[in-house]
Amino acid sequence: MLRLRSSIVTHLLYSPATSPSSSVQRLLSAAAPRIPPSPGFAVDYLVENCGLTRPQALKASTKISHLKSPCKPDAVLAFLSGLGFSTADVAVLVAKDPKFLCTRVETTVGPNVVELTALGFSQTEIASLVSLIPASFRRRSIVSNVPYYLSLLGSYENLLRVLKNSSTLLFVSLEKVVKPNVAFLRECGLDHCDIAKLCISWPRLISTNLERVHAAVACAESIGVPRGSRMFRQALRAVSFLSKEKVTAQVDYLKNTLGWSDAEVGIAVSKLPMLLVRSKGILHILSEFLISEVGLEPAYIAHRPALLTYSLEGRLRPRYCVIKFLKENGLLSRDRSFFPAVTVTERVFMEKYIIPHDEAAPNLAEDYAAACKGEVPARFIFA
Known part of the structure; x- marks a missing residue:
């Protein structure tokens, strides 16, 4: 059965004489047995065909209870097998997104894979994407924005890292949202590499509305880190999506906990903007050690805020x-x-x-x- 399944993707990707839809439809019609479902069809299918444990299958079965035939899931499993998925890989994916078994291979997953292949993605790379964002592959189409993100981020590996943090990024409008945000960040003095690093660590910065990006830039400047400065990218990352109230509260905490003046807070934050998101509990413990035990002066720490980043x-x-x-x-x-x-x-x-x-x-x-x-x-x- 696995051999029969694995032939489907090969046929789909490398048969120039047939379209994805027609080839998959023909192969699936021959491969999928039409057997009437039993009352425990979904649970039994998930255990026997997808490698889930029975508790996992019971939980996942509620998502596919409407299935009355193994035709769709058989076609999906055949497709995954052809992409190189092992039984364990399938189990992880299905447990994560049971609805993936309901996907129409010939109209969603199949065309997406064909388009990614045309962009130069290897079968292994496609399989990694499917594992990471299976729900996205149930939509048509996810591929149109991929070339832009590859250019912006510089590599497939960086694209994976971004999608781990923001699985819906591929569906955000490039023209209305992403490109205007990127253009504004460039106006602020960030180069291509800086923007890529920001995207990797905080993809929401380019997928939100432009007004919020303007607000983040204004907040970074308000804490003493101007556009174009060496630490501006770090400041922008620190304050992104923090309210003015939260920034003010953290500044007050730094003053009270470390005995810093307004000027000393400004010096420390301009050197290390991530202090604004450092845990208050950790800051308290570190300040107690550095001041009370080591005997360091608050001003000494303010000029060397990296001390507050170590274990x-x-x-x-x-x-x-x-x-x-x-x-x-x-x-x-x-x-x-x-x-x-x-x-x-x-x-x-x-x-x-x-x-x-x-x-x-x-x-x-x-x-x-x-x-x-x-x-x-x-x-x-x-x-």
Whole structure:
């Protein structure tokens, strides 16, 4: 049966003498058995033919309870098999979108696949798209906007990343919505690469109405990050779809929690706009550690806001313990700054702060590794 199914896509994609509709219709009419349904037809079919567990099948069956014949689902499974779907792949897709089994292959899925193939997509790439946005493939047609997004985003991989965050993007009007938004972002000084990165991380920015994009730009400028500046893209990403009230509340929280003045908040946010969406709980914990335990001044942190982006247990505390241990034992100058030790890579940190002290502190590497796991070695307990 699987061999018979797999021949359908091959026939559809590579037979120039026949149209997708006619070839699929002819093959399906021969392949699909016309058997009368039993009362448990949907559940049994989902278990036996699609690889779902019975609980999954019971849940999914409510979406396809109107089916009275296996003709449509058989044709869909044949198509998926031809695209290289395994039984496990089919089970995942059907559990995600049971209605996909109700699709008319010859009028929706089939033509979409043919058009994607004509654009140069491989069978594997098409299969990945079907898995990612099966509901979209039930519509006709999803392909017309694809060339534009490939050009905008630069690669198939980036297109997949965008569709993971916004599965309906292919249906947004290019002329009325997307292109005007992209044109305005270019006017704001963002280049092609910047816009692509914004789309990947926050596709809603180009799929919303132009007025909201204008509002996001105005908000970015209001926090001290002007158009054309190095951090403008980051600021735009941070404030997109945040209300003025939420931005104001976060600014107030930064002032109250870190003891910053208005000027210091402006300095920190202009250097790291993503502070505006940082969790308040995390900011509180980090500020307590950096100010109360490490002894850093609020102004020092404001000029180095990256300190508020690192993991407390995974980086800040273990490295602080190493630095404090070295200073306490006269192995490091007392005026050595904490910030450089935090920002370097793990390899550089080991080369600069651990390895040179192998003889004087033979257990330092072991203690540091333990601290990174959340343990507190005795040598890292300071009076």
